[in-house]
Amino acid sequence: MNIKSILFLCIFAIVGCSPDDFNFAQMEYQVDKVVCQANANYFTTDGVSQLGLQVKLYTKSGTYKDVNGQIQNQYSEIPKSRWRQHNIKFFDRSGKEYPSNYTTTEFTTSTLDFYAEVDGIRSSKPILQELAEHPLTGNAIPEDPNPVYFRMNIRQPYPTPALKKIPIVFHIVDLESVRDRSQELNSDAIYYVIQMFNNVFGRKAANASNGANTNIEFVPVIRDPKGNILFEKGINRVYLTDEQHFEQFNADYVFNNPSMYWDVDKYLNVWILNHNSWANTSQSNRYSRSLPFVFAKGKYDASAFPLPKSIAIKELQNQQEEDNWEKKPNYLENVGIVFHKSSDGFAQLYPAYVSQLSAFLGVIPNSSVNDTSVQFGSPKTWVDDYCDDTFAYNQYYAGTSQGGLASTVFGNSRIKYTVEINAAKNAGKPGYPWITYESVNTGEQSSDQSIITQDQAKRIEWTLNNAFARQMWKDSYAIAP
Structure with missing residues (x-):
């Protein structure tokens, strides 16, 4: 048996014992979509709070037909435990780079918009998957060709009360x-x-x-x-x-x-x-x-x-x-x-x-x-x-059995999916920006x-x-x- 065969069997044996049944073919993946998010969309300028920016990585897993009969890409998230080494960077709208653990006591703006780049791939709109129809307009939601940002609301800290x-x-x-x-x-x-x-x-x-x-x-x-x-x-x-x-x-x-x-x-x-x-x-x-x-x-x-x-x-x-x-x-x-x-x-x-x-x-x-x-x-x-x-439990992710507006697979109370609803109603289109955070x-x-x-x-x-x-x-x- 040659060395290549031995190595193949060793890798196969290790992967075969993986607790989540991850197979050999999945060890190589292609990043087709990047989403920028965080643990909240508020950032406090107290010198302690960190931006906490993070990314989700997705690979194409098929297609689905939206309400207008158009074929849209369907994506599957790549588990973070399976990530290989990636070059992850975060930028504001001006192109200034920020570390995810950034802290400050000096911001004069009320909002700040961020995007991520992973191996040169710019972040885009969060995954909708089964939610193929916008609940406010009834229109299909294709991938937005325009730049998409994660908007952070900037606020000054409240005073810490006495012990x-x-x-x-x-x-x-x-x-x-x-x-x-x-x-x-x-x-x-x-x-x-x-x-x-x-x-x-x-x-x-x-x-x-x-x-x-x-x-x-x-x-x-x-x-x-x-x-x-x-x-x-x-x-x-x-x-x-x-x-x-x-x-x-x-x-x-x-x-x-x-x-x-x-x-x-x-x-x-x-x-x-x-x-x-x-x-x-x-x-x-x-x-x-x-x-x-x-x-x-x-x-x-x-x-x-x-x-x-x-x-x-x-x-x-x-x-x-x-x-x-x-x-x-x-x-x-x-x-x-x-x-x-x-x-x-x-x-x-x-x-x-x-x-x-x-x-x-x-x-x-x-x-x-x-x-x-x-x-x-x-x-x-x-x-x-x-x-x-x-934010309250999000109706965009909730299934109809949970009182939501569409049948989806994202019934998770931690996942917040926000949209400027008034802007959507007034403009007759999806609000800006779409924001996901856990x-x-x-x-x-x-x-x-x-x-x-x-x-x-x-x-x-x-x-x-x-x-x-x-x-x-x-x-x-x-x-x-």
């Missing part, structure tokens, strides 16, 4: 039989989640282009309401008998049990439950329940802190009513965070960890039209999150939630200063040495 230390306690509610079998949740899982909270809300997880620092530190408490020092910082373990767990356990059981419901003015309560009632019902409503809606009389300002119309704002009238509400609110999620031990896959990087906490602090969740956990009202419809630097803010219902945006940070700061059960940061009793 707020939030005392946090995790009530791990379990069966006595679980303890007897040594199947308890390990404390490392709790500290992992606390660190995750601090990384995201303290802006230590990513330098995304539209990120902000809420300057919140979640501190594991060291003492319970009676002053007893906890054996494990930030952890309160509660064990129930079978009868208590299966026959008596509900929200009222928690509210009336001082061993697992601590003063919301001193503690951020996080409950880890292993009860089916929360797995089946609370999970589908936790985000709407988590949003703050109770304020002191005269304190709620709808212009400063708009909420969905279906959220009934409650302004407390007097101290007695305030005390009654805090002792027994409508749901556990009104005054704390609820995780289900099994269905949430605790100690894995699931979106419930960060997204529910951000909702508790005032961020309106952002997801697909058919995602019942983040919809409000009847019939269920999507709502505005009142943040200019985020959002990673905490309002997303995805596994990648690493930033708080500037506008989300403003909502969180207002919540911490005005909403009930969100002002435990004012009392250091539980964390003071």
Whole structure:
């Protein structure tokens, strides 16, 4: 057997063992299309935020017939894990080159347009694939022969608020039989989640282009309401008998049990439950329940802190009513965070960890039209999150079964596909520019939630200063040495 044959067999064997079944023929590919995008289309000039420009590479995979009977190219994305070495560059409209990790504190323009070049191939319009008809005009969408840019909105940073230390306690509610079998949740899982909270809300997880620092530190408490020092910082373990767990356990059981419901003015309560009632019902409503809606009389300002119309704002009238509400609110999620031990896959990087906490602090969740956990009202419809630097689930990518405008294969809540709709309506043609980006803010219902945006940070700061059960940061009793 000659050397060439041996090498061929070795390469074939290696590729044959690839986990995603990548075959030998696919090792050589041709880049036929390049798309320029980023993690957002807002760029903050704070010296920390990075442009985060990135490219998607595509190869031709066939053709399809558009609504006018014209044949259009169909493309398949080349997985980044399979890329060979490419020469990737980014330029603004003037031709000035920028690195993807570019930061600055000095921009005077309100927008900046970028394009990419990969091995000399200039970026063009994002892939539409199955969306062969523009939803606004009914016209086919061929490849645009004119230069296409990724538009970044430039904004100055909001001031970082003063540090707020939030005392946090995790009530791990379990069966006595679980303890007897040594199947308890390990404390490392709790500290992992606390660190995750601090990384995201303290802006230590990513330098995304539209990120902000809420300057919140979640501190594991060291003492319970009676002053007893906890054996494990930030952890309160509660064990129930079978009868208590299966026959008596509900929200009222928690509210009336001082061993697992601590003063919301001193503690951020996080409950880890292993009860089916929360797995089946609370999970589908936790985000709407988590949003703050109770304020002191005269304190709620709808212009400063708009909420969905279906959220009934409650302004407390007097101290007695305030005390009654805090002792027994409508749901556990009104005054704390609820995780289900099994269905949430605790100690894995699931979106419930960060997204529910951000909702508790005032961020309106952002997801697909058919995602019942983040919809409000009847019939269920999507709502505005009142943040200019985020976008709602995009109707261009949503299939008709999800309330979208066309049947597509891009039902991903992270993928944002924006267009200047007014320009399209007025001109009777697709808006300019088409922009695609993969959002990673905490309002997303995805596994990648690493930033708080500037506008989300403003909502969180207002919540911490005005909403009930969100002002435990004012009392250091539980964390003071």
